[in-house]
Amino acid sequence: MSDDTPTRLTYREACKQAIRDALNRDPRCLVMGEDVGLYGGCYAVTKGLLEEFGPERIRDMPLAEGVIAGSAIGAAIAGLRPIAEIMTCNFSLLALDQIINNAATIPHMSGGQFAVPLVVRLATGGGRQLAAQHSHSFEGWYAHIPGIRILAPGTVEDARYMLAAALDDPNPVLIFEHVVLYNDEGDLDPEVVSVDIDSARVRRPGKDVTIVTYGGSLPKALAAADELVGLGIEAEVIDLRVLRPVDTATIYASVARTRRCVIVDEGWRSGSLSAEIAARIAEDLFFELDAPIRRVCSREVPVPYAAHMEEAALPRTADIVAAASGLARPQ
Amino acid sequence: MSGKLRIDREHGQRLLREMLRIRRFETKCAELYQAQKIRGFLHLYDGEEAVAVGIMQALEPQDAVVSTYRDHGHALARGIAMGPVMAEMFGKVEGCSRGRGGSMHLFDRSARFLGGNAIVGGGLPLAVGTAMADKQLNPGAVTACFFGEGAASEGAFHESLNLASLWKLPVLFVCENNLYAMGVPLDLEEADTEVFHKAQGYKIPGEQVDGMNPVAVEVAARKAVEAIRAGEGPRFLECRTYRFRAHSMFDAQQYRTKEEVAQWRERDPLERMRAWLSEGHMLEPDELSAIEAEIEAEIAAAVAFAEAGTWEPVEELEKFTLMDEVPS
Numbered sequence: 326m327s328d329d330t331p332t333r334l335t336y337r338e339a340c341k342q343a344i345r346d347a348l349n350r351d352p353r354c355l356v357m358g359e360d361v362g363l364y365g366g367c368y369a370v371t372k373g374l375l376e377e378f379g380p381e382r383i384r385d386m387p388l389a390e391g392v393i394a395g396s397a398i399g400a401a402i403a404g405l406r407p408i409a410e411i412m413t414c415n416f417s418l419l420a421l422d423q424i425i426n427n428a429a430t431i432p433h434m435s436g437g438q439f440a441v442p443l444v445v446r447l448a449t450g451g452g453r454q455l456a457a458q459h460s461h462s463f464e465g466w467y468a469h470i471p472g473i474r475i476l477a478p479g480t481v482e483d484a485r486y487m488l489a490a491a492l493d494d495p496n497p498v499l500i501f502e503h504v505v506l507y508n509d510e511g512d513l514d515p516e517v518v519s520v521d522i523d524s525a526r527v528r529r530p531g532k533d534v535t536i537v538t539y540g541g542s543l544p545k546a547l548a549a550a551d552e553l554v555g556l557g558i559e560a561e562v563i564d565l566r567v568l569r570p571v572d573t574a575t576i577y578a579s580v581a582r583t584r585r586c587v588i589v590d591e592g593w594r595s596g597s598l599s600a601e602i603a604a605r606i607a608e609d610l611f612f613e614l615d616a617p618i619r620r621v622c623s624r625e626v627p628v629p630y631a632a633h634m635e636e637a638a639l640p641r642t643a644d645i646v647a648a649a650s651g652l653a654r655p656q
Numbered sequence: 657m658s659g660k661l662r663i664d665r666e667h668g669q670r671l672l673r674e675m676l677r678i679r680r681f682e683t684k685c686a687e688l689y690q691a692q693k694i695r696g697f698l699h700l701y702d703g704e705e706a707v708a709v710g711i712m713q714a715l716e717p718q719d720a721v722v723s724t725y726r727d728h729g730h731a732l733a734r735g736i737a738m739g740p741v742m743a744e745m746f747g748k749v750e751g752c753s754r755g756r757g758g759s760m761h762l763f764d765r766s767a768r769f770l771g772g773n774a775i776v777g778g779g780l781p782l783a784v785g786t787a788m789a790d791k792q793l794n795p796g797a798v799t800a801c802f803f804g805e806g807a808a809s810e811g812a813f814h815e816s817l818n819l820a821s822l823w824k825l826p827v828l829f830v831c832e833n834n835l836y837a838m839g840v841p842l843d844l845e846e847a848d849t850e851v852f853h854k855a856q857g858y859k860i861p862g863e864q865v866d867g868m869n870p871v872a873v874e875v876a877a878r879k880a881v882e883a884i885r886a887g888e889g890p891r892f893l894e895c896r897t898y899r900f901r902a903h904s905m906f907d908a909q910q911y912r913t914k915e916e917v918a919q920w921r922e923r924d925p926l927e928r929m930r931a932w933l934s935e936g937h938m939l940e941p942d943e944l945s946a947i948e949a950e951i952e953a954e955i956a957a958a959v960a961f962a963e964a965g966t967w968e969p970v971e972e973l974e975k976f977t978l979m980d981e982v983p984s
Contacts, residue, residue, distance in 0.1 A: 353793075391815050392781040392784060392819050395780070395816070397785060398782055398785055399782040400785040400789040401785070401789075402782070402785070402786060403786040405789045422775060426773075427775075431763075431770075432977070435756070435763035436753045436755075436756050437754070437975065437979065438764070439771075440983060474978070496978050496979055
């Protein structure tokens with residue numbers, strides 16, 4: 326399949342190609358959600374797929390997140406392989422009951438008699454001036470829940486290949502696509518035709534401080550690492566990729582070397598995924614640390630509309646530089 | 657009592673036997689609850705047996721069932737063996753959900769019994785989904801989805817009826833209207849207390865059925881299932897029924913009078929069915945005694961099975977949180 330894959334494409338195109346591949350590969354697979362067909366997807370990810378695959382496999386649904394999620398769960402239990410789309414994770418709060426009380430519990434509660442091999446795609450995050458009901462990041466919340474896998478592709482490669490791995494997994498998998506990444510371009514390595522959904526990745530090696538992040542904050546962390554070079558600091562950037570279960574081994578291996586850690590998370594600080602990772606480092610790696618763990622998170626407000634206010638509410642590259650340089654003295 | 661259905665001796669006795677199995681089983685459950693063999697919540701189906709038994713007559717093995725937290729009757733009428741159901745209530749690994757679910761969450765893959773769901777209305781979207789998959793992968797199969805009238809207040813109810821109708825999905829919606837959502841009476845709960853009217857609002861043919869009469873339920877269910885199997889889309893039955901006992905084992909029943917309960921007890925589906933069969937010379941006293949003895953023996957065996965059951969090793973606590981494969 327790598328023959329006809331352009332080496333350079335956008336995150337959006339990568340998501341679409343992943344869906345197209347899935348539909349071509351497995352007749353049980355279908356896309357279901359609001360505006361996935363005629364409209365082409367709220368963020369244009371599924372544009373053109375209705376013409377290609379028809380209305381049975383690209384199913385426009387009523388604006389009813391509960392039954393989108395719930396029917397996808399039932400369909401997965403009964404043998405289909407649905408890719409449900411919920412426009413943004415803000416709307417997924419209307420589907421929480423189905424995702425948590427059914428998808429995440431039925432395999433365990435039934436004593437392993439039923440699996441829920443379902444994929445839900447959701448847009449997440451701020452940065453497009455969409456205000457407080459379209460800009461929040463709830464992936465950290467979902468990562469609290471046993472029984473589901475949480476993915477956050479932060480690169481074009483992951484956007485392209487995580488979906489196939491998610492569909493191969495027998496469990497409910499939620500994929501959070503960050504809205505500011507859709508237009509980003511990246512290169513696909515023709516040698517890579519699949520990715521795992523278990524491990525974190527070192528996106529940039531460094532020895533002075535570890536920056537742990539994921540999704541829409543990854544480009545900010547990489548930009549911060551570039552700036553830190555000018556301060557004589559070599560930052561290692563870890564992309565979590567998988568928010569549940571978290572690959573702590575990769576984090577620990579890095580922090581054990583750099584002895585310093587900054588966690589960047591677009592969720593709010595209180596009770597966040599960053600809090601969980603900081604706690605684990607503190608529990609398991611306390612004596613390896615040379616400095617306190619720092620966190621760069623969203624400010625504890627609903628994300629506002631005005632551009633300067635929104636920017637101030639979300640993690641900024643400058644905040645990451647400040648946090649990292651405050652920990653790591655130039656050698 | 658027979659509607660359009662001709663009920664012969666065997667058929668009539670089967671309906672009675674199935675209802676009696678549920679009634680006696682639950683009487684034993686209540687005893688075992690007092691004895692603290694069964695813990696947690698225990699919601700008895702006492703009074704509503706005709707609904708489960710009537711509906712199940714119309715179903716085939718290929719069909720799926722989605723149930724509620726008041727699921728013992730559905731599970732037994734669907735044919736899940738009594739031993740594993742009782743063992744589940746004991747919390748034993750031999751239980752039909754390995755002791756993971758308890759009374760409210762009975763599951764059985766071989767019976768396509770997709771669980772008692774303890775979120776009111778939570779099973780309806782699931783049923784829409786199984787029907788959607790069946791339409792493509794298992795044509796002719798029906799999903800029977802049970803819920804109480806309390807569920808009609810939930811958004812999930814409306815979302816599910818709309819989608820099932822829009823996509824003409826093979827779902828039999830079975831509303832067990834026992835007049836109280838826990839303790840909230842129907843007229844404090846619904847702007848329109850005729851619940852089947854809501855189905856008509858979604859262009860789903862629906863009707864109200866005497867849920868205290870297994871034959872009436874069976875007649876309605878057969879008709880509905882036939883239409884569903886013929887590809888005509890979902891059907892909706894509002895079975896008017898009554899729960900004789902408390903909502904769960906913790907309920908002082910201050911929301912209804914003893915007189916009301918007594919009036920409904922006069923319509924006890926078991927007693928009515930027994931009387932009807934006797935009057936029609938389809939049930940002799942010794943036949944009834946034989947049925948009762950069979951059921952008592954089955955219950956005794958189920959209790960013995962549960963007692964002899966084992967506890968799942970604590971080492972398995974996390975097993976099935978994430979599955980290794982999709983069971984086939």
